[in-house]
Amino acid sequence: MISILAVVLAMIAGGILIAVTDENVQAASQYFFARPGDTLAAIWDSVSGAYVSLFQGAIFNPKRGDFLSQIKPFTETLTFATPLIAAGLGVGLAFRVGLFNIGGRGQMIIAAACAGWVGFTFHLPYGLHMVLAVLAGLIGGGIWGGIVGLLKARTGAHEVIVTIMLNYVAFYLVSYLLRTPILQAPGSNNPKSPPLDDTATFFPILGPQFNLTFGFVLVIAATVFAWWLLNKSALGFQFKAVGINPNAARVAGINVKNMYVYAMLISGALVGLAGVSQVLGPQKAGFTSGVDAGIGFDAITVALLGRSKPWGIFVAGILFGAFKAGGFSMQAAEGIPIDIVLVVQSLIVLFIAAPPLVRAVFRLPDPSAPTRPKKQKARAQKAVAAQ
Numbered sequence: 001m002i003s004i005l006a007v008v009l010a011m012i013a014g015g016i017l018i019a020v021t022d023e024n025v026q027a028a029s030q031y032f033f034a035r036p037g038d039t040l041a042a043i044w045d046s047v048s049g050a051y052v053s054l055f056q057g058a059i060f061n062p063k064r065g066d067f068l069s070q071i072k073p074f075t076e077t078l079t080f081a082t083p084l085i086a087a088g089l090g091v092g093l094a095f096r097v098g099l100f101n102i103g104g105r106g107q108m109i110i111a112a113a114c115a116g117w118v119g120f121t122f123h124l125p126y127g128l129h130m131v132l133a134v135l136a137g138l139i140g141g142g143i144w145g146g147i148v149g150l151l152k153a154r155t156g157a158h159e160v161i162v163t164i165m166l167n168y169v170a171f172y173l174v175s176y177l178l179r180t181p182i183l184q185a186p187g188s189n190n191p192k193s194p195p196l197d198d199t200a201t202f203f204p205i206l207g208p209q210f211n212l213t214f215g216f217v218l219v220i221a222a223t224v225f226a227w228w229l230l231n232k233s234a235l236g237f238q239f240k241a242v243g244i245n246p247n248a249a250r251v252a253g254i255n256v257k258n259m260y261v262y263a264m265l266i267s268g269a270l271v272g273l274a275g276v277s278q279v280l281g282p283q284k285a286g287f288t289s290g291v292d293a294g295i296g297f298d299a300i301t302v303a304l305l306g307r308s309k310p311w312g313i314f315v316a317g318i319l320f321g322a323f324k325a326g327g328f329s330m331q332a333a334e335g336i337p338i339d340i341v342l343v344v345q346s347l348i349v350l351f352i353a354a355p356p357l358v359r360a361v362f363r364l365p366d367p368s369a370p371t372r373p374k375k376q377k378a379r380a381q382k383a384v385a386a387q
Helices: 002-021 023-029 036-058 069-098 102-119 130-156 159-177 213-234 234-244 246-251 256-280 297-303 309-332 339-352 354-360 371-386
Strands: none
Touching: 002 023, 002 036, 002 069, 002 159, 002 309, 002 339, 002 354, 023 036, 023 130, 036 246, 069 234, 069 246, 069 256, 069 309, 102 130, 102 159, 102 256, 102 297, 130 159, 130 213, 130 256, 130 309, 159 297, 213 234, 213 309, 213 371, 234 246, 246 256, 256 297, 297 309, 297 339, 309 339
């Protein structure tokens, strides 16, 4: 409920920003006391027009001719959501173990580089080539995340510092390799890889007119795996026990250090799946060092909104994918800066990080607050009278 209400509050705040920055609203507000209806109408037109455009660009556009064209915005939302969900699952898994994985950028870059290298270096049959490219990306992301877990377990290094530093290491390492024959396209002076073989890339699952690829199916499978791991497996039980109280888990016989290593290995692999979907997805012309596109940091927001639960992250990823897909439509149709969408996303994080603020706005009770003695006494009296 807090997550849903945080989104509602962020949308309301975004609507206020849209109205304040709209030129028609500013013009009508100059004579507000003479004709207040003009200002209110301008506010309604600006806010409703923006959010209708957001909906039409992200979910369904009835103005288009045929049904396939009408639902294409939703497929674009799922396309944008694919790497967000994968990276969010990795970050959320680390959260459940008490680790703050903000190294998604580095893990995505390494995974994309490994998958891309397999994609343009080897020439294998369709299916086998794609599987090897995906496995290479997962292994690359897992190793990059596992380094963090190993340092955390063996030396006590803080995972936040290590992940931040490894982000830079991954970025500059891949940037260097993109200027060498290892990753650079032959005969090119640009730091960009060669195009990937068609046998290594994901195929469109709804036809060539849509950008949604097989990567979304892999993300659904990854969500099911994360749910099973955390809720149905012994390893997941140990993960959650360490996340709640590592000292109690240690007393109970759980090897906390090993849990840190295992968690970051799996977390890095899941985040690496996001990098794989970026490089093997709709764009097949090669990749650069900016292949992460900021998704590694957006994944933190997705994991927070989803409360670090796999299916919650899945829904949160689709929501943020809708923001990305619809934001461009809102900008094109209404002339609203795309930065407004970023503000709404930031406000969602702010409200999620401050549950007491959301409860105060909507006057919700605090479940952690102790029951008042008067109420307890009254309940006891009612129980006695009922007997």
